[in-house]
Amino acid sequence: SGLGTGMLFERDLVEPPLVPTAGGIGVGRVAPDVDLLMRANQEVSDSRRQWWQHRLADAYRFLRDQAPGDAPPHEQMEG
Structure with a gap:
């Protein structure tokens, strides 16, 4: 039945x-x-747009800086 998260968006x-x-949802x-x-x-708003741009830039830098072959953070925590 899904989580109904689409209803969280305004449009x-x-x-x-x-x-x-x-x-x-159909694939296509x-x-x-x-x-x-x-x-x-x-x-x-300009402030919200800037907030998202900074968040995306931070996420990009984090992913870019992950060395090839390193385990993702969630795998490092497992036994």
Whole structure:
């Protein structure tokens, strides 16, 4: 039946919206609707946009700095 997390979003950015059927979403190519994306972009405050940009940059740096062959952090904690 799914977790219903799609209901946490104010709106979808694709047309037609992705609606689960029998607890799943069909697999296929989707692309954001440009008009919906532009409208959503205008509604985001500069401070929120900057916060997300910093968060993404931090995540990118973390992943980039992981040496090849090193175990991911969750595997290092296991016995």
